[in-house]
Amino acid sequence: MKRHAFWGLVGLGILATPALAGEGDRVNAIKSRGELVCGTSTGTTIGLSTLDASGKWAGLEIDYCRAVAAAMFGDATKVKFAPLEFKNAFAALQSGSVDMLARAAAWTYSRDTEMKFDYAGVYMYDGQGFLVKKSLGVSKLAELGGASVCVSAGTTSELNLSDYFRSNGLEYTPIVANSREQNLANLEAGRCDAYTNERGGLAASRLGLGAPDDYVILEEIISKEPLGPIVQQDDPAFRDIASWTLFTLIAAEEKGITSANVAEMAASSENPEIQRMLGKTGDFGAKLGLANDWVVKVISSVGNYGEIFDRNLGNGSPVKLARGQNELWSNGGLLYAPPVR
Amino acid sequence: MATSSLVRSPVSQSPVTAARRLLAVVVANPFGTAVSLGLAYLAWTLGGRIVDWAFVEATWVASSRAECSPDGACWAFIVNRLPQFAFGFYPEAERWRAWIVLLAPPLLLALAMAPDFKGRRKVLIGGFCLYPVAAFVMLSGGVPGLQPVASDKWGGLLLTMVVGIGAFVFSFPIAILLALGRTSQLPAVRLLATGFIEFWRGMPLIAILFMSVIMLPLFLPPGVEFPRLTLAMTGITLYSAAYLAEVARGGLQAVGRGQSEAANALGFGFWATQGYIIMPQALRAVLPGIVNSAISLLKDTTYVMVVGLFDLLNIVTAALSDPNWLGLATEGYVFVGLVFWSLCFGLSQVSARLERDSERAHSRAPSGERKPQ
Numbered sequence: 131m132k133r134h135a136f137w138g139l140v141g142l143g144i145l146a147t148p149a150l151a152g153e154g155d156r157v158n159a160i161k162s163r164g165e166l167v168c169g170t171s172t173g174t175t176i177g178l179s180t181l182d183a184s185g186k187w188a189g190l191e192i193d194y195c196r197a198v199a200a201a202m203f204g205d206a207t208k209v210k211f212a213p214l215e216f217k218n219a220f221a222a223l224q225s226g227s228v229d230m231l232a233r234a235a236a237w238t239y240s241r242d243t244e245m246k247f248d249y250a251g252v253y254m255y256d257g258q259g260f261l262v263k264k265s266l267g268v269s270k271l272a273e274l275g276g277a278s279v280c281v282s283a284g285t286t287s288e289l290n291l292s293d294y295f296r297s298n299g300l301e302y303t304p305i306v307a308n309s310r311e312q313n314l315a316n317l318e319a320g321r322c323d324a325y326t327n328e329r330g331g332l333a334a335s336r337l338g339l340g341a342p343d344d345y346v347i348l349e350e351i352i353s354k355e356p357l358g359p360i361v362q363q364d365d366p367a368f369r370d371i372a373s374w375t376l377f378t379l380i381a382a383e384e385k386g387i388t389s390a391n392v393a394e395m396a397a398s399s400e401n402p403e404i405q406r407m408l409g410k411t412g413d414f415g416a417k418l419g420l421a422n423d424w425v426v427k428v429i430s431s432v433g434n435y436g437e438i439f440d441r442n443l444g445n446g447s448p449v450k451l452a453r454g455q456n457e458l459w460s461n462g463g464l465l466y467a468p469p470v471r
Numbered sequence: 472m473a474t475s476s477l478v479r480s481p482v483s484q485s486p487v488t489a490a491r492r493l494l495a496v497v498v499a500n501p502f503g504t505a506v507s508l509g510l511a512y513l514a515w516t517l518g519g520r521i522v523d524w525a526f527v528e529a530t531w532v533a534s535s536r537a538e539c540s541p542d543g544a545c546w547a548f549i550v551n552r553l554p555q556f557a558f559g560f561y562p563e564a565e566r567w568r569a570w571i572v573l574l575a576p577p578l579l580l581a582l583a584m585a586p587d588f589k590g591r592r593k594v595l596i597g598g599f600c601l602y603p604v605a606a607f608v609m610l611s612g613g614v615p616g617l618q619p620v621a622s623d624k625w626g627g628l629l630l631t632m633v634v635g636i637g638a639f640v641f642s643f644p645i646a647i648l649l650a651l652g653r654t655s656q657l658p659a660v661r662l663l664a665t666g667f668i669e670f671w672r673g674m675p676l677i678a679i680l681f682m683s684v685i686m687l688p689l690f691l692p693p694g695v696e697f698p699r700l701t702l703a704m705t706g707i708t709l710y711s712a713a714y715l716a717e718v719a720r721g722g723l724q725a726v727g728r729g730q731s732e733a734a735n736a737l738g739f740g741f742w743a744t745q746g747y748i749i750m751p752q753a754l755r756a757v758l759p760g761i762v763n764s765a766i767s768l769l770k771d772t773t774y775v776m777v778v779g780l781f782d783l784l785n786i787v788t789a790a791l792s793d794p795n796w797l798g799l800a801t802e803g804y805v806f807v808g809l810v811f812w813s814l815c816f817g818l819s820q821v822s823a824r825l826e827r828d829s830e831r832a833h834s835r836a837p838s839g840e841r842k843p844q
Contacts, residue, residue: 172776173789180792183552185560185626213779213789218681225685311800338798340541448794 156365157202157419160229165208168195169228172213176334177443177451178234178254178357179211187211190442191232193432194253194359194376198230201375201424206431220245223362230372236355250372252358253435255455255464257351258290259329261336264346266323271298271350278303280313280322286353291326294352310335317345328355330443333451371418377467378407378425382434384458384467389433396426407470414470435465525805535795548796549806555790556806559626559781561610565618569629572606576636580821591828603637622700626781628810634700634782635769638707645708646715651745653716654723664716671713676774679706684778699778707775711768718760722753755829762822766815783807 160166170179170191179189192211199209212228219235222228224245235241236256237249260279262268268277271294281288283306295302305322307313314335317325327335329351336342359376361369382388385404387395396408405411407425415422432438439456440446457463497504528543531550539545549556558569579598583591610633613619625633652664671679683702726749734744754761776785787803790796 172779172785173781174792176792176794176797180794181555181786181789182793183555183790185555213776213781215776218685218777221681221685225688227685227688314798334792334794334797337794340798448797 156229156368157371160202165210166195166199166202167210167212167228169214169219169222169231169233170211171233172215175234177330177447177449188442190254190438191234193438193442194232197379197428197432198372198375200428200431201371201420204421204424204427223247223360231360234357235360237358246363247360248363248369249358250361250369251376252356253376254330254357256328256330256355256357258287258326258353258355259332259351260324260326260348261332261345262324262348264344271348274302274324275300276302277323278305280305280307280316280325282313283308287326290353314338330451334449337448367419371420374418375428378428379435379438380465380467381407381470382429383436384460387429387434388437389430392426392429396423403470536797536799544802545799546802548799548802552790556627556783556786558629559786560624561629562620562624565620568609568617572609573629573632575602576632580817583821584824599636599640603640606633622698625700627786628783630780631772631783634704634707634772634775638704638711639765639768641708642712642715645712646719649712649716650719650723653720668713668716671709676707676710676771677777679710680774680777699780703775703778703780707771711764715761715764718757718764719753721760722757723749725756726752758822758826762818766818769814770811783810
């Protein structure tokens with residue numbers, strides 16, 4: 131009885147999956163639904179997606195989702211956030227119950243290939259770093275030899291840690307815990323000298339310590355964690371919208387277009403690329419199947435990349451994370467948008 | 472020895488005799504005394520520290536973590552977010568509806584606990600049968616006078632209560648039918664009921680919820696969507712029905728065969744036998760088991776996070792990542808623990824009262840029969 135029901139379900143699943151995946155015009159589905167469904171964290175990634183006291187979502191990933199909604203509908207509020215635990219997030223995207231994920235999931239080879247996803251770009255270059263006690267007087271990773279390091283169990287951080295220390299011939303003692311809170315408690319109690327995690331997370335974690343100023347995040351990183359929006363491979367048009375929304379956020383910062391001056395720029399800028407971007411000349415919007423002034427809508431509702439970063443993670447937020455690699459290429463960072471032409 | 476003289480000594484003593492007695496105990500049992508003193512010391516210091524942290528050094532009013540005293544609990548975090556923890560994202564203008572739904576169950580229970588209240592059982596059973604439907608209409612609105620509020624706006628304690636009580640009440644009749652089915656003489660019915668119970672009981676709740684929200688959309692035609700709350704409620708109800716059915720079956724089997732034979736002999740049909748003779752005895756026998764299931768179900772509601780709903784635990788967990796209130800995990804989880812403990816303790820108190828009452832009724836019944844007519 132039970133077994134029959136089970137195999138029946140499996141059979142239905144096999145029949146149903148290809149039929150739906152083949153149809154996939156996601157852009158039309160989203161437009162007819164009237165809102166974008168964006169898979170986010172369960173409000174636990176500080177600076178990326180959290181809930182404020184009035185129940186509104188806030189964070190860099192949230193603002194990116196709003197930007198895509200503004201691009202597609204001309205209205206940044208036409209987005210529904212679907213909070214997903216990490217272990218369910220990829221399955222939710224595969225089943226189509228969310229249109230895209232903006233959920234602090236690093237771009238890796240296997241996620242892109244085996245899982246049949248596409249990354250539409252990178253909105254944050256993160257990497258594994260170290261939070262250490264200032265009193266240790268350590269400024270470089272090489273000086274951490276012999277230290278005890280707090281790390282979360284079963285994570286890629288734990289593997290990266292062991293790879294890095296072994297390949298550099300450094301001794302260390304791992305102190306393993308299950309959660310951010312435990313790791314921080316261990317660090318504060320002096321059970322370990324350093325705590326390793328993604329730098330973005332460390333900057334936020336540092337704030338939760340009793341005396342944040344007694345701790346410092348080392349400059350060096352030992353892994354690459356590029357975070358970006360993930361979409362299914364079924365609709366290239368949707369992927370393009372997701373990519374170019376991100377590119378225009380970056381390009382807008384490069385060109386000095388902000389939420390404050392975008393209307394004025396759209397009306398009076400003499401720069402031909404800005405004129406194309408903001409829909410004054412050409413048909414940049416139509417090529418994506420969007421309104422010609424979609425970039426104006428995006429920037430006026432969420433601002434450019436710099437504004438978004440500053441508001442959620444940078445100096446305009448309690449986290450005060452340095453831009454680092456998330457600086458424009460022209461300022462020595464990695465953010466680079468293809469030309470609008 | 473000293474202990475035996477202790478047993479014989481009268482209860483009221485002069486302070487001198489009491490002290491001598493204490494000394495005798497200490498001399499007779501030095502190890503036990505040391506352990507007791509150690510425990511008392513531990514309780515004193517630990518208790519002192521907890522009181523210090525939770526009350527003496529605690530901050531109740533602040534607008535961010537930075538304003539809280541670093542030596543004590545930062546309850547201001549809980550206070551600031553209390554409306555959110557209670558109601559989730561329920562629109563502020565409509566909160567009065569949520570208040571009614573939230574306060575109805577404790578008021579019903581308080582009424583049930585009132586001493587010598589005659590209609591207790593009627594109020595309890597009637598109230599709780601109506602509660603899920605009434606709460607659902609009250610919260611979702613759409614009827615004249617009530618604005619519609621989408622179910623993904625419900626959250627916090629409100630959601631915990633609605634899901635917990637709703638799933639329990641809905642699963643109860645299903646469970647009784649399943650228990651009857653499993654003890655039935657008809658092979659097909661027995662097989663169906665057993666299969667259902669084994670299937671739902673064998674699956675982890677988290678997998679059921681995951682399937683309902685991730686897998687179900689694959690089978691449904693595009694455009695057909697169920698609210699996530701409906702999916703979660705259905706999953707939890709069926710899961711809980713399977714567990715309750717086994718509890719109810721235990722009760723059915725505890726009722727002697729003679730009872731149903733006697734009912735048959737009196738000309739009672741199947742449903743009349745079950746309704747008037749078997750079930751009242753069976754359910755009374757397994758009342759602790761039923762309350763146990765209810766308590767465990769209430770705590771299982773925290774799994775609704777899998778389908779993207781913020782119950783009390785998960786909305787507090789999310790709040791812990793608010794950049795203005797970082798590092799307050801202890802306060803958050805202590806709060807959630809206290810709320811859940813109060814709810815469960817309340818339930819077990821009601822259960823104890825019901826048990827006492829039914830015992831009293833039970834012991835009265837035979838003497839009543841013996842009364843001359």
